[in-house]
Amino acid sequence: MADININTVNKYFGDVHVIKDVSLDIKSQSFTVLVGPSGCGKSTMLRMIAGLEDINSGTISIDGQVVNDLPPKQRNIAMVFQSYALYPHMTVFDNMAFGLKLEKRSKDEINERVNEAARILQIEDYLQRKPKQLSGGQRQRVAIGRAITRKPKVFLFDEPLSNLDAALRVQMRVELAKLHNELEATMIYVTHDQTEAMTLADDIVVLDTGIVSQKGSPLELYDRPNNMFVGGFIGSPKMNFISSKILSKSSDATEVDIMGMSKISVSKMSASSSEGDSVTLGIRPEHLVVNGDADGSWESKVFVVEKLGDVTYLYLEKDGEPLVAETEGHSEIKVGDTVKVGFPAGRCQLFDSSGQAFK
């Protein structure tokens, strides 16, 4: 058991307020992914949990115990760094055994644990090599191995896959998911890659310049983003945002216009909105209906066609506002064609002028 509770934590670097009143509850044995653009404070969050960074106010507890003033080694955590941070002068075996030796474990136990970790990570053949004799992927495994030999309650990963090439990244992602099931440990994982976040997480925490923008399961975030930031961050290609206006409000729906051509009634409400307000309509490329029936529609010329095999992306434009629509892989549509783009009301999101979602 290792719940992690973060309570109104603040962090300043000099005058820069990097983490702003963040509160988070992370369930024991869950896989939580902190995601957000570069510089939003993900590493800082992780390093505060690890004890590598002091906090200015608030509390962090692991397993019910406040750890604010405990050094990293007393927090029962292990951390995997983006740069691997292996000890260059030690063999792979010694790298993985270092923490155990400091804990004064017996030789037999050290051997057993290191070999077990090496087996799980398939690095048994490299135990006597030095880090510089390994490839990037192998080094990454050693770094993970070093973390698991100590059997910590909490694993912290800071962008562990970002130095690997795309193929290896996918492979390691799957292995990390397997590892999480096998070890039944609490894992907190930092990434700026929303695909990693979506595929690995039980819970995703989206950070936006030091604030928790939204926390939820991957599908919650995908289906019901709290705000434009989350809507735009989760999903690839990005959610389309279209400037729009509220035409009328009823008891359970808001009617808005689409590019001045068509109107659509979306069953989402915001108490603070009123007729005539500017809003932003959000819809994902995969939800737009190309040349088919929908609740509202709009016609546009096609500027770029991207064929990926399984799907085709059409790049459209209206008054300088770009729009991406997804259609089937073997589409006949060519650049210069005019297509009818349909908006299914059930898939549309509305955001007010401050970016907050209509519910």
Add this chain to the structure above:
Amino acid sequence: MSWKKISLVFLLLIILVYTCFPFYWAIVSALKKAGTGTFIVEYWPSEPVLKNFIYVLNRPAFGSTFFNSFLVSTLTVLFCLLIALTASYALGRIQFKGRTVLLLGILGTSMFPQVAILSGMFELVRSLGVYNTYQGLIMSYVVFSLPFTVWILTAFIRDLPIEIEEAAMVDGANSYVILFKVFLPLMWPAMVTTGILAFIGAWNEFLFALTLTISPEVTTLPVFMASFRGESEFEIPWPNIMAASVLVTIPVLIVVLIFQNRIVKGLTAGAVKG
């Protein structure tokens, strides 16, 4: 070969001759007979003799001062590295107020010429009761080699990836373990380089040795060499002095040759990034 390469080789040759000639000249002179033959310019000794070397080796003080020099220089290096290593960890890694001032102060102390602190050092050594002892000499040499060593090691520690230290902290290492088990093995290139310089500094030092020691049981080789006298006060026994110079240089050469292949770069390769 291109002109660029030829001129480079030429330049290197000039530098080589410039730096090696004095030593070569010392060897040639040491192989000459004493007397007027000393003043005949010869680039290759026509009748080489070993009697000057034998003369030097047979002087009873040669053995003892040689041993003293070796002991004092080695201990100077050990103390200097130990103190500098711990100091540079603090200066390189720990944020504290006045760190820059402290670093500049350390650098500043190395700007005083030796003669300027000679009398002060003499008083200090006397009042500590270590006049004419190894401790006194070692102390004054350590004081002189520390600033440079601390600076080099501090710069080196600053360049070591911070993640390695943090990984060690997470692994449960305290500052001593980090310094001696994680950093020290990575710092051999810098340790060897600064250690050799401290060794050579102590080995060559003359002024302090002359001032702070008196008896041949304690004093060092340079002082011994300066004590050579000729038959009369108008004669300087060049061949003997040259033979002693050659003998004195050999240990330094050996030290450098032993450690040169430990001055390997890229020891940290493979620590970070893919």
